[in-house]
Amino acid sequence: MTPLLFFFLMFLGSIAAGTIGSIVGIGGGLLITPILTLLFGVNIHLAIGASIVSIIATSSGAAVTYVKDKMTNLRVGMFLEIGTTLGAVTGAAIAAYLNSSLLFLIFGLVLIASLVPTFRRRHQELSTGVENDEWANKLKLNSSYPDAVLQREVPYQVANTPIGLGIMYIAGLLSGLLGIGSGAFKVLGMENAMQLPMKVSTTTSNFMIGVTAAASAGIYVVRGDVNPFIVAPVMFGVLFGAYFGSKMLVRVRNTTIRYIFLFVLMGISIQMILTAFGIIP
Amino acid sequence: MSDDSKLKSGLYKMVSKTLLYGILTSAAILAIGVIAMFAEGKTGYACSLSSVNCLLSYNPMKVPHGDYPNSLQSLYAGLLKVEPFAIIELGIFVLIATPVLRVLTSIFIFAAEKDRMFVAITLFVLAVLLFSFFVVPFIPIFQA
Numbered sequence: 001m002t003p004l005l006f007f008f009l010m011f012l013g014s015i016a017a018g019t020i021g022s023i024v025g026i027g028g029g030l031l032i033t034p035i036l037t038l039l040f041g042v043n044i045h046l047a048i049g050a051s052i053v054s055i056i057a058t059s060s061g062a063a064v065t066y067v068k069d070k071m072t073n074l075r076v077g078m079f080l081e082i083g084t085t086l087g088a089v090t091g092a093a094i095a096a097y098l099n100s101s102l103l104f105l106i107f108g109l110v111l112i113a114s115l116v117p118t119f120r121r122r123h124q125e126l127s128t129g130v131e132n133d134e135w136a137n138k139l140k141l142n143s144s145y146p147d148a149v150l151q152r153e154v155p156y157q158v159a160n161t162p163i164g165l166g167i168m169y170i171a172g173l174l175s176g177l178l179g180i181g182s183g184a185f186k187v188l189g190m191e192n193a194m195q196l197p198m199k200v201s202t203t204t205s206n207f208m209i210g211v212t213a214a215a216s217a218g219i220y221v222v223r224g225d226v227n228p229f230i231v232a233p234v235m236f237g238v239l240f241g242a243y244f245g246s247k248m249l250v251r252v253r254n255t256t257i258r259y260i261f262l263f264v265l266m267g268i269s270i271q272m273i274l275t276a277f278g279i280i281p
Numbered sequence: 282m283s284d285d286s287k288l289k290s291g292l293y294k295m296v297s298k299t300l301l302y303g304i305l306t307s308a309a310i311l312a313i314g315v316i317a318m319f320a321e322g323k324t325g326y327a328c329s330l331s332s333v334n335c336l337l338s339y340n341p342m343k344v345p346h347g348d349y350p351n352s353l354q355s356l357y358a359g360l361l362k363v364e365p366f367a368i369i370e371l372g373i374f375v376l377i378a379t380p381v382l383r384v385l386t387s388i389f390i391f392a393a394e395k396d397r398m399f400v401a402i403t404l405f406v407l408a409v410l411l412f413s414f415f416v417v418p419f420i421p422i423f424q425a
Contacts, residue, residue, distance in 0.1 A: 082406060235372070235373070
């Protein structure tokens with residue numbers, strides 16, 4: 001294979017990763033890691049290094065649009081980043097002392113279990129009767145977002161903020177430990193526990209994953225896991241993909257996004273369980 | 282428009298702009314590096330551009346696990362010699378710095394809004410980020 005062919009194939013794969021990732025609020029490591037490890041035989045550490053950078057690219061690329069359009073809830077995002085960044089740093093710190101197979105198995109099973117409440121709400125466009133908890137009141141987290149499909153401004157309140165913060169700590173931990181899965185937990189935390197509308201959950205997750213990934217990027221760079229030859233096509237592809245994805249999100253229903261999210265979540269859980277049993281790297 | 286929503290708009294606009302300039306700068310630098318790499322047919326580091334196997338290899342025995350810049354010092358050294366890999370890595374560093382700049386921008390806006398609670402929250406996040414860049418990677422046990 002020539003370097004140019006590798007560059008081109010990685011670029012195409014990353015466009016897909018960036019598009020899907022930006023719509024469902026995850027980093028796209030789900031696609032990039034197996035393309036690199038299974039298709040090109042790249043070492044898992046280099047694949048995780050590339051995933052971390054791809055997360056920052058997905059996040060920043062799509063957030064330009066999401067933030068400008070006021071889909072993202074900046075206050076919720078910035079508050080929850082306390083949990084995710086702390087989690088990411090502790091995750092990177094304790095990674096060496098934990099058995100990662102067991103972790104992959106536990107989190108894979110947790111993700112499958114969390115599919116249930118999201119699946120039950122599959123027909124529900126918006127939650128009703130949600131009221132701000134005490135923290136959400138104090139932090140003024142409730143807001144509204146413009147819904148182009150419903151053709152109105154949708155106001156919403158925020159429930160279970162402390163539980164949400166706890167889930168974000170776990171999401172950050174996971175990202176620091178395993179390099180994947182952090183966006184999925186963030187969306188679940190906001191959509192299941194805090195009862196935010198689906199679009200607000202995925203765009204706010206998208207907003208946060210960049211900072212979470214940045215919090216563990218330093219350690220990967222110093223270790224030499226961020227290979228410029230691999231990361232360059234990934235970054236270009238993901239930035240393009242995230243741009244397309246962010247333009248698509250506004251035009252689809254919350255229920256459609258939830259379906260795509262469920263599908264992607266299933267993919268991530270299967271990937272984690274296969275990794276736990278050593279079937280894939 | 283009420284004062285409150287005007288301030289809110291200001292925050293959203295600034296955050297969106299910071300991210301946009303960040304990714305545009307990083308993509309431009311990255312493009313220069315990639316064009317230089319293919320045009321000159323070299324990386325400037327141990328692996329030649331002709332061997333994909335070498336370019337994708339990982340050496341578990343030593344840190345860093347591959348030959349390319351892995352710190353601000355080594356990046357600076359590579360940039361002085363205008364090596365293609367160093368230019369690409371600079372683009373990556375700018376991308377990694379983008380979310381940090383976004384956090385920094387929001388601190389100023391929350392301060393202008395006199396929202397002390399969120400100034401404190403955002404300062405804390407910035408502190409954790411800086412700790413993760415300048416302290417954590419240099420603690421020997423984390424360098425596996």
